[in-house]
Amino acid sequence: MTPEKALSHFKYKLTTSWKPTAFDLEAYNALVEFVNEKQKQQLNDNQLFGKLYIYLYSQFTNYYKCSLVDEIPQKELNKILDKPLKAIVCELVDDIKLIT
DSSP states (O other), X not given: OOHHHHHHXXXXXXXXXXXXXXXXXHHHHHHHHHHHHXXXXXXXXXXXXXXXXXXXXXXXXXXXXOOTTSHHHHHHHHHHHXXXXXXXXXXXXXXXXXXX
16 A cells, blocks of 8 residues: 555545544644655655766767767666665775875
């Protein structure tokens, strides 16, 4: 069951068969607010990921001197996305060590 369906179920119960107390309504409203904030954050996170994806895709097309429909940029992005986060962080640390 999704959080939205669960909230819809409780809203139905609170307005039809249950006699909600002030605390019940406060708890329900807090859950609604929590779910809404989580959805906003997820949308924002997805937009940030999308921006980075598009930017890096553009950089790869320029680097490999290819068009947007070539497979090379997509394959390069997939290589990065398939790596575990820990491996990417280790690469960053190694690069920083080379610079300093």
